[in-house]
Amino acid sequence: MFLLVTSLVLCELLQPAFLLILEKPASSLNVRFDARTMNLTWDCQENTTFSRCFLTDKKGRIVEPRVTNKQCSCTFREICLHGGVTFEVHVNTSQRAFQEKLLYPNSGREGTAAQNFSCFIYNVDFMNCTWVRGPTAPRDVQYFLYIQNSNVDRTSGVQGCILQRFNPPGNVTVRCNTTHCLVRWKQPRTYQKLSYLDFQYQLDVHRKINVSGDLENRYNFPSSEPRAKHAVKIRAADVRILNWSSWSEAAEFGSLGYRDCSRQSHRSKTN
Numbered sequence: 494m495f496l497l498v499t500s501l502v503l504c505e506l507l508q509p510a511f512l513l514i515l516e517k518p519a520s521s522l523n524v525r526f527d528a529r530t531m532n533l534t535w536d537c538q539e540n541t542t543f544s545r546c547f548l549t550d551k552k553g554r555i556v557e558p559r560v561t562n563k564q565c566s567c568t569f570r571e572i573c574l575h576g577g578v579t580f581e582v583h584v585n586t587s588q589r590a591f592q593e594k595l596l597y598p599n600s601g602r603e604g605t606a607a608q609n610f611s612c613f614i615y616n617v618d619f620m621n622c623t624w625v626r627g628p629t630a631p632r633d634v635q636y637f638l639y640i641q642n643s644n645v646d647r648t649s650g651v652q653g654c655i656l657q658r659f660n661p662p663g664n665v666t667v668r669c670n671t672t673h674c675l676v677r678w679k680q681p682r683t684y685q686k687l688s689y690l691d692f693q694y695q696l697d698v699h700r701k702i703n704v705s706g707d708l709e710n711r712y713n714f715p716s717s718e719p720r721a722k723h724a725v726k727i728r729a730a731d732v733r734i735l736n737w738s739s740w741s742e743a744a745e746f747g748s749l750g751y752r753d754c755s756r757q758s759h760r761s762k763t764n
């Protein structure tokens with residue numbers, strides 16, 4: 494299974510699936526949010542000249558989907574609602590300006606919401622989510638976990654509550670000429686579409702070397718013949734989290750006999 498997870502909502506069974514509180518009850522935009530579709534909608538206004546919608550999470554991070562003047566809704570992806578968020582909609586018409594907030598606490602009674610919620614994705618397609626019962630929730634409380642799938646890449650969003658530890662880079666090869674060696678590798682397979690800019694690599698050759706993700710993942714270094722036998726291994730991390738994958742298989746180059754100059758390395762197992 495190839496899971497594409499973009500947002501997670503954890504709600505209590507004993508409570509309505511989600512609970513919305515309007516900050517301004519006499520709101521004329523009538524802003525509302527559907528946690529299942531992650532769709533924030535409001536009443537369309539005539540002669541709209543400007544629309545904006547965004548949310549602010551507990552840590553003050555802002556997520557702002559693009560919205561056109563004709564739209565009266567916006568869809569959030571890649572967000573973690575668990576800690577509670579505040580949605581905000583700004584609409585200007587030729588007549589007046591609206592600004593409305595919608596609090597989304599995602600909780601039942603005080604202290605009943607699940608705590609310490611996090612999800613890990615291992616080996617691309619296995620996800621392990623854990624949380625603990627809220628301190629005042631009954632012992633037999635049941636929580637709902639919604640998992641939303643989407644093909645959207647995540648360049649515009651935040652990491653949310655999903656943490657991912659990458660698989661190690663694949664296909665590590667080394668090619669040497671008389672003066673240099675070139676290491677190349679493949680970007681790890683991930684559960685969502687990521688750009689090379691999302692990756693940071695660390696190479697262990699003679700020492701640890703950091704390399705940013707690139708269209709062609711490669712690292713060229715001077716190494717003159719004769720060269721002794723070496724091994725290079727590589728690990729990967731998300732540039733924003735730097736939680737390193739395990740080391741790749743080692744690719745060997747050079748030789749004890751100092752005769753091996755330009756053949757492609759063969760790979761061997763490590764640890």
Ligand SMILES: *[C@@H]1O[C@H](CO)[C@@H](O)[C@H](O)[C@H]1NC(C)=O
Pocket residue numbers: 530532533534565566567568
């Ligand atoms: C969001 O709601 C609007 C208005 O009801 C609708 O047009 C749009 O298709 C919805 N989008 C999603 C992803 O459900």
Ligand SMILES: *[C@@H]1O[C@H](CO)[C@@H](O)[C@H](O)[C@H]1NC(C)=O
Pocket residue numbers: 539540587588
């Ligand atoms: C929208 O604009 C039209 C043309 O300017 C105007 O006649 C109409 O009254 C406006 N409607 C509202 C609700 O402001």
Ligand SMILES: *[C@@H]1O[C@H](CO)[C@@H](O)[C@H](O)[C@H]1NC(C)=O
Pocket residue numbers: 543584585589590
């Ligand atoms: C929307 O209206 C507010 C209040 O009148 C004004 O401050 C703001 O500049 C307007 N924004 C745009 C993009 O017209």
Ligand SMILES: *[C@@H]1O[C@H](CO)[C@@H](O)[C@H](O)[C@H]1NC(C)=O
Pocket residue numbers: 608609625
């Ligand atoms: C939840 O996480 C906080 C902060 O990491 C920790 O202090 C607390 O003990 C955790 N609670 C439980 C029940 O694990």
Ligand SMILES: *[C@@H]1O[C@H](CO)[C@@H](O)[C@H](O)[C@H]1NC(C)=O
Pocket residue numbers: 621622623
């Ligand atoms: C999921 O993670 C928890 C906490 O780290 C661990 O106790 C549990 O065994 C894991 N479950 C699986 C199926 O790996």
Ligand SMILES: *[C@@H]1O[C@H](CO)[C@@H](O)[C@H](O)[C@H]1NC(C)=O
Pocket residue numbers: 663664679
């Ligand atoms: C590794 O490289 C070989 C040769 O270039 C290629 O045939 C193979 O498909 C690659 N494997 C992966 C996982 O990219």
Ligand SMILES: *[C@@H]1O[C@H](CO)[C@@H](O)[C@H](O)[C@H]1NC(C)=O
Pocket residue numbers: 670671672673713
């Ligand atoms: C070896 O490779 C390096 C880097 O790619 C290159 O600059 C150099 O000219 C090459 N040397 C020979 C003898 O081909």
Ligand SMILES: *[C@@H]1O[C@H](CO)[C@@H](O)[C@H](O)[C@H]1NC(C)=O
Pocket residue numbers: 701702703735
């Ligand atoms: C490589 O990156 C790691 C993680 O950011 C950092 O701890 C380390 O100092 C860096 N090493 C070098 C040589 O820049």
Ligand SMILES: *[C@@H]1O[C@H](CO)[C@@H](O)[C@H](O)[C@H]1NC(C)=O
Pocket residue numbers: 613656658734736
């Ligand atoms: C890094 O991943 C491990 C599990 O592989 C996890 O226990 C740890 O909390 C993660 N650290 C961060 C900062 O995400």
